[in-house]
Structures are given as C-alpha cells and as structure tokens.
Amino acid sequence: MVTIRDIAIRAGVSTATVSHVVNQNYPVSVQVRERVLRSIRDLNYHPNAMARGLRTSRSKTVGMVIPDITNPFFPAVVRAAEDVLNHAGYTLFVGNSDNALTKQESYYRAFREQRVDGLLLITSGSRSTPEYLSNHQSTGVPIVLIDRYYPGMDADAVLADNLRGSYEAVDHLLDHGHRRIGIITGPLQLINARLRLAGYKKALEARRVALKEDLVAEGRFDIESGYQQARNLLALSPRPTALFICNGLMTEGCLRAMSELRLVHKIALVSFDDLGWFPFAKPSVSAVAQPAYDLGAAAANILLKRISGKMTGPPRRRLLKTTLIVRDSSLGLHRR
Amino acid sequence: MVTIRDIAIRAGVSTATVSHVVNQNYPVSVQVRERVLRSIRDLNYHPNAMARGLRTSRSKTVGMVIPDITNPFFPAVVRAAEDVLNHAGYTLFVGNSDNALTKQESYYRAFREQRVDGLLLITSGSRSTPEYLSNHQSTGVPIVLIDRYYPGMDADAVLADNLRGSYEAVDHLLDHGHRRIGIITGPLQLINARLRLAGYKKALEARRVALKEDLVAEGRFDIESGYQQARNLLALSPRPTALFICNGLMTEGCLRAMSELRLVHKIALVSFDDLGWFPFAKPSVSAVAQPAYDLGAAAANILLKRISGKMTGPPRRRLLKTTLIVRDSSLGLHRR
DNA sequence: GGTGTAAGGTTAATCGATTGATATTGGACG
DNA sequence: CGTCCAATATCAATCGATTAACCTTACACC
Numbered sequence: 001m002v003t004i005r006d007i008a009i010r011a012g013v014s015t016a017t018v019s020h021v022v023n024q025n026y027p028v029s030v031q032v033r034e035r036v037l038r039s040i041r042d043l044n045y046h047p048n049a050m051a052r053g054l055r056t057s058r059s060k061t062v063g064m065v066i067p068d069i070t071n072p073f074f075p076a077v078v079r080a081a082e083d084v085l086n087h088a089g090y091t092l093f094v095g096n097s098d099n100a101l102t103k104q105e106s107y108y109r110a111f112r113e114q115r116v117d118g119l120l121l122i123t124s125g126s127r128s129t130p131e132y133l134s135n136h137q138s139t140g141v142p143i144v145l146i147d148r149y150y151p152g153m154d155a156d157a158v159l160a161d162n163l164r165g166s167y168e169a170v171d172h173l174l175d176h177g178h179r180r181i182g183i184i185t186g187p188l189q190l191i192n193a194r195l196r197l198a199g200y201k202k203a204l205e206a207r208r209v210a211l212k213e214d215l216v217a218e219g220r221f222d223i224e225s226g227y228q229q230a231r232n233l234l235a236l237s238p239r240p241t242a243l244f245i246c247n248g249l250m251t252e253g254c255l256r257a258m259s260e261l262r263l264v265h266k267i268a269l270v271s272f273d274d275l276g277w278f279p280f281a282k283p284s285v286s287a288v289a290q291p292a293y294d295l296g297a298a299a300a301n302i303l304l305k306r307i308s309g310k311m312t313g314p315p316r317r318r319l320l321k322t323t324l325i326v327r328d329s330s331l332g333l334h335r336r
Numbered sequence: 337m338v339t340i341r342d343i344a345i346r347a348g349v350s351t352a353t354v355s356h357v358v359n360q361n362y363p364v365s366v367q368v369r370e371r372v373l374r375s376i377r378d379l380n381y382h383p384n385a386m387a388r389g390l391r392t393s394r395s396k397t398v399g400m401v402i403p404d405i406t407n408p409f410f411p412a413v414v415r416a417a418e419d420v421l422n423h424a425g426y427t428l429f430v431g432n433s434d435n436a437l438t439k440q441e442s443y444y445r446a447f448r449e450q451r452v453d454g455l456l457l458i459t460s461g462s463r464s465t466p467e468y469l470s471n472h473q474s475t476g477v478p479i480v481l482i483d484r485y486y487p488g489m490d491a492d493a494v495l496a497d498n499l500r501g502s503y504e505a506v507d508h509l510l511d512h513g514h515r516r517i518g519i520i521t522g523p524l525q526l527i528n529a530r531l532r533l534a535g536y537k538k539a540l541e542a543r544r545v546a547l548k549e550d551l552v553a554e555g556r557f558d559i560e561s562g563y564q565q566a567r568n569l570l571a572l573s574p575r576p577t578a579l580f581i582c583n584g585l586m587t588e589g590c591l592r593a594m595s596e597l598r599l600v601h602k603i604a605l606v607s608f609d610d611l612g613w614f615p616f617a618k619p620s621v622s623a624v625a626q627p628a629y630d631l632g633a634a635a636a637n638i639l640l641k642r643i644s645g646k647m648t649g650p651p652r653r654r655l656l657k658t659t660l661i662v663r664d665s666s667l668g669l670h671r672r
Numbered sequence: 673g674g675t676g677t678a679a680g681g682t683t684a685a686t687c688g689a690t691t692g693a694t695a696t697t698g699g700a701c702g
Numbered sequence: 703c704g705t706c707c708a709a710t711a712t713c714a715a716t717c718g719a720t721t722a723a724c725c726t727t728a729c730a731c732c
Binding site for chain 1: 678680684686687689
C-alpha cells in the first residue's frame, strides 16, 4: 500500500505538507500543492482510515443496526438515513442483528471499535436496557434510537405513533361492525409491539367491547409466526370476523394461512406497516402506513446535530404520525 | 476511552502481557491472566480496532456493496452472506450504492480504508470494469462478485443462470400460445439485464417467432420504470398478450399500471425474481425464482477460502440454477 | 539596514495496539 | 554450586496519519 511517506518523497516535501494538502486546513503554495496532488494521482494514494482515525479519533462514518434486513420496513429507513448522511459527507455502515440481542451487541461493539462517529439503532427485543447501552452514554458517541426504544434508556429517539396508529386501525374495524377482532402482536418484549397491543385494547374499551384473551396471539414479527398464529386464531370457534396484524411480514404469513383455509374473502384484515404490494393482493390489504423514510431521515438529522455539537442537552423523543390506508380487505367490498 | 495501557497499569503488568492475554497467542500464567481479565471487565475495556488494524492490517471484517437495499432480492443475499461470515467470526458491513457508480466507488474506498479483509460486490451498471476495480487485484484483498459481473474483470463470481431462467419463462409463455410477448428489461449496461434479454430473444428464435423491437422496453429495475414502461407497452396496438418483466420491483410497477388500466386479468405475466407476496397477488404471479440465499452463501464461502488462502489460482465463476414457478398470471386460469 | 510579521515548510510527538528481541526467574541437573 | 533451559514477562520499534511547535524566508516599513 502506498502511504503518505511515499507521496512526500515523490513530491519532495514532508509528510506534514502532504497532510496539509489532503486536508486543506493549512496554507500551501500553489506549486507545492500541484506537485503533491500529482504524486497522489500518480501513485493512486488513499489515506489509511485506521491511521487517521487512530490519530483523530473520528472517522466520518456512522453505524446502523437493524433487526431484520429482509423486512422491507427497515431497508426503507436505512435508505432515508443514508441519503441524509451521505449528503453530509458521512458513510453509513449497516449491520443486521437478526433480532438477536447477542448480534446486536456484537455489531455495537464492532462499530464502536471502528470508532464510528455516531450510531443509529433499531433495537431488538428486551424489556430493559442492556448494560452495554446504559454504559454507553459516558463514551460521548451520540446514539439515536429509531422505531423502538428501551424504557429508561435516555437517548434521542424517533418513533412512529404506534399507539394511535393501531387505535385507528382497530377503531376502523369496529366502525364496520366487527366485534370479534383477533390480533397478532409482535414479540411483547418490544415496546412497539406492546404499544400496538395497547392501541387495540384502548379502541375496544372506547366502544365497551370486552377484551377476549384468546383473540390475542403473540407473533415474532416474521412470516412464519404470522402464519402459525393466523392458523390458531382462525381455528377458534366462533371464528374472529376480523384480524389486526401488527406488522407486514406477519401479514404475509397470515395471508398464506387465509388462502390455505379459503378464508381470504371472509375475514376482514388490517395490517400495521404498508408494504408496496398490498394494493395488488386479493383483496387489497388495508394498512397503517408508517413514515419509514421520515423516521430514518429525522433520526439521521438529529444524529448529525449531536455529532457536530449543534444540539446539546437532554435526549429528545420525536413521535411521527402514521396513516390509515383503507383498502378492500377491511371493507368487505371483496365479498361482492 | 480506556486503553490497553490502563489495563496494564491496573493489573500491574506490561501492555504486551495484556495483549497476549487478549489474543491468546502467547503463554501467560494463570494468576496473571486472571488479574488482567478482571481489570478488563472492571474497566469495560475494548481494544481499539483502528490501532489494531493499523498494526496488523487485518480487521476480521468484510464489506459488501449492494445496489438497492429496498429491492428484497438483495437483502436476501445479504442475509445469507452474513450467516456464513458471522459463523466464521467475521463482521459484515453493508453499503447501499443506490445503483450509482459514484456511490459504489465511495463505498469501495471506505471499505478499503477500513481495511476490510474481503469484499462482496453486487455491481452497479457499467459496461466496462471501472479503473479502481481493475487496479484492485494488486491489493491482495479478495473480492467476490455476486449476481452480476463486469466483462473482462477477473474476480471470482457467483451468478444465477439468467439466460436460461429467462429462456424458460418466455418459452413457457410461448407454450401457452402467446406470440406478442412484451418484455421490460433492466438497464442494459448490466450484464444480467442483457442476459435476460438474450434469453427472451433465444426463446422466440427457437419457435421462429419474429422479434418485434417495439415490444422491448428498457426499465431501470425499479418500481417507477416498471410502471412507465408497462404503460407504454400496454398502449401499443395491437396490445401484447403477455409480458415478461425482468425483475420483481418492476413487476410491482407493472401491476400498478395493469390495475389502473383494468388489464390485470387480461394479460399474461411472468416476473424474473420471485417475491414473497406473488402468491397473494391477484392473479398470483408466475416467476423465475433466483437462489438468493445460495448466491450469498456460496459467495461468502468462496471469500472465506480466499481470505484464509485455502483457495488460490485463477478466478472461478459459479452459475446457480433458477426455478420457474408457474402461478395463475401466466396460465389464464384467472380469466375464468 | 534593522525589525516585525505573515506565509509556507518541517520536525517530532502522538494515537493504541502488536510483536520480535530481550530480560528475568526458578528449577533441574551434573 | 554453577550452568542451562524453559517459561514468562517486558522493552521498544512499528503501523500511517495528524498537528502543535518551531524554523525559514521574503517582504514591508520606518
């Protein structure tokens, strides 16, 4: 590998001068600058990020941990964060924790060891803040939580209004006369899964509909558990007349179950998360759309402000609105 | 931050000894080891990857560049690669190039500067090998291409059999009597887009069906271009009786166009890429399934072998089979 | 001509870990 | 009791960049 020393020798200057040219933070005469730049081009020199980072303890990179790269919601958030960060000259590295706390921790450590300047974290399930995260504050590396948070962890967070989103969804089903509404929740260690369940309960309460425990099934936010729990709920008698599924992947599994049981057109359905293909499903699927792009962009912006020191003080929590998109699956129109 | 020196002082030993304990590559007496480990735990010490990497020029990390994180195919490949690499003790960092050559290059550089031990690359469009990649070989850092390759670039590559996959798809449509088959290709700078088009042409030729240029539309492998080009093709008269769409995202756009024009049930459809929701679309969508997981896993395995030096010699190219999955959209069953 | 000052360069310490060379210690053995 | 060896531990150079402190010109101005 070609180093700063090689450039210095070839251009007949000191390494300090090369560094000044590269970083443009010190006056260098035009002739010298040209000579150095030519050598850099000739030798195809690129500074060693490790050496630089070791010296400056700053890397112009940001690490992001997401729980499931195959869940389309998260890539959408990543895209947004990336847009904002690239624009500001930062490189975003993504790690997929696979919903495992251990993997989340190992990515966290890997990122810290790479000395990322900031962290974006969509957490995996745990009711309490893992120790390494509560210890994190002392490091001075800003961290912004997205979509989920650990109760008691005081970091900035950008969240969707899960409670209200799911309240509206269930309220909508109640509006259409449904009284036996099944719900497939996410894993209840996750705060957003709990909030979505809470929205469901609140909506029922508001209409004085009794909560039936057997209509509440806990999934794992993946296709398989959506399928399994849908089979369970649909095997009840009397059957629920409507289902509220707490994320997009589980809705996919649920649809598989419903189509196997030939119930697709008999049961109303609303999904949390709006996936691109919902309009083309039969029937088209009603959904609570989350502002995925805005979540990512807002989080990245906050992170940048923290990194640059333009924002200080106690952690802030931003709550973004969801939108209920009504399609055929909740209207019964498909029963024509 | 706590450094190796802090540990050394607290444990009353030299930094060298601490290093030996951490890396387990040198005998250390039990008592000393215990003392050191305790200090490490007490102070919550984690080695600085930059310092270590600077010294050893090795990082136990792998970088992966994908063109579009919102296209479900790529996350599936990432998942596979990650499984294999994590298992071998490596951390995988992902960068999203957004189909832009400049971003691809900047991720490439960022990864190189972070001194990743290997690279997995799903390239963005260019007919020839970018200079930085042809220069890459001299660096000794192994690189494996996935899904696409640049002609003339000699690196290992793991690919799906695009030609044959699309041949089978089009052949299947011909089987069902279609003679006016529209195709929406990917961007033709991409080798796989060209191969899929070639498969289409070859299938037509084999049945002596004349190629009509106006039935060939070039998309960009994204939803929007799928929508646009579908509108164009469906506006032709006479209309094509079938469409072959060269990736999953464009199929989503195409379905939107078809549903706007109320043609969903009138036009046969086959998609390259099988997305999870295709069975639930109306009609369910026939597709050429790519072995996404196998692609990622195979590539990661080759990379590991190259890193460890267990595999040497000239680049190898692996071709994995695709599978045609026939559903309603290509059968006309939905016209009942 | 002497002096002050700004511009342009260089020297060398430093970041935190690794590792080859070297020192120390305590037996074993003749 | 010396000598030698193995087992452990330490010393100090090193990786490649950054940057504070310092040096050298050149020129302006009195």
